[in-house]
Amino acid sequence: MSEREVKVKFGSEENAEQVEELRPEPGNAAPEDIQVKKLSTELDDLRQTLLRRQADFENYKKRVEKERADDSRRTTARVIEGLIPIVDGFEHALAAHKESEYESYRKGFELIYKQLLENLAKLGVERLEPAGQQFDPHSHQAMDRLETSEHPDGTILEVFQPGYAFHGKVLRPALVRVAVHVSGASNTLN
Numbered sequence: 788m789s790e791r792e793v794k795v796k797f798g799s800e801e802n803a804e805q806v807e808e809l810r811p812e813p814g815n816a817a818p819e820d821i822q823v824k825k826l827s828t829e830l831d832d833l834r835q836t837l838l839r840r841q842a843d844f845e846n847y848k849k850r851v852e853k854e855r856a857d858d859s860r861r862t863t864a865r866v867i868e869g870l871i872p873i874v875d876g877f878e879h880a881l882a883a884h885k886e887s888e889y890e891s892y893r894k895g896f897e898l899i900y901k902q903l904l905e906n907l908a909k910l911g912v913e914r915l916e917p918a919g920q921q922f923d924p925h926s927h928q929a930m931d932r933l934e935t936s937e938h939p940d941g942t943i944l945e946v947f948q949p950g951y952a953f954h955g956k957v958l959r960p961a962l963v964r965v966a967v968h969v970s971g972a973s974n975t976l977n
Contacts (some may be wrong), residue, residue, distance in 0.1 A: 864953045867912055871951055871959055874903060915950030915961045917943045926950060928960040938966040 877900040884893060904914070917927055922941045930947055938944060943963045950961030 792848070800838045808942055835943070838894060860954065863910060864958060867907060867910065867951070867953055868958050870907065874900070874907070875948070877903065903966040911954045912958075913952045915957075916946055917950075917961050917963060919943065920948050922963065922965045926952065926960055927963050928956045929965045931963045931964040932967045935966050936968060940966065940968045 877896060879901065881893065881896055916927055917923075920943050921939075922929060922943055927943065927950065931945075933944055935944075942965070943961075944960055944966050945964040947964065948962040951958045
């Protein structure tokens with residue numbers, strides 16, 4: 788193997804010099820080939836180890852980023868769950884005081900209420916107002932039923948309390964009244 792071939796194979800003059808030191812005297816070609824193959828095998832093993840470690844590190848970084856995002860989302864969901872009763876309180880206060888002497892206070896409360904809902908929406912909160920939709924036990928909770936043939940079976944007729952979802956996960960189901968056909972009526976709702 789020429790000096791140029793050694794440099795090309797091992798990538799640097801320093802590695803080539805190390806190979807030169809290990810090279811036996813000119814009459815023994817077989818031991819030289821054995822050492823070169825051994826060093827070549829070790830180099831390939833080191834490269835493979837490096838590639839595996841790099842891949843493991845990239846996977847670790849992705850996993851940590853995903854865990855952080857999930858933790859952030861769970862924490863935000865807990866904060867939002869704590870704010871939902873405050874939104875309900877605003878709605879009850881606004882519905883209760885419609886007298887003219889409360890008009891200036893009412894406007895202030897309406898502005899605060901609107902800002903609160905806008906900020907919750909920016910965080911990914913969706914208000915569930917399912918009136919007229921089909922009952923879904925995953926996002927609605929039936930509080931009452933009304934036997935009727937005017938609406939399709941399972942249609943939500945009235946929303947007692949809106950529900951809230953955060954990035955597709957229901958934080959609080961909507962409390963609803965559901966239409967039930969007289970012929971298909973059962974004694975209890977599931």
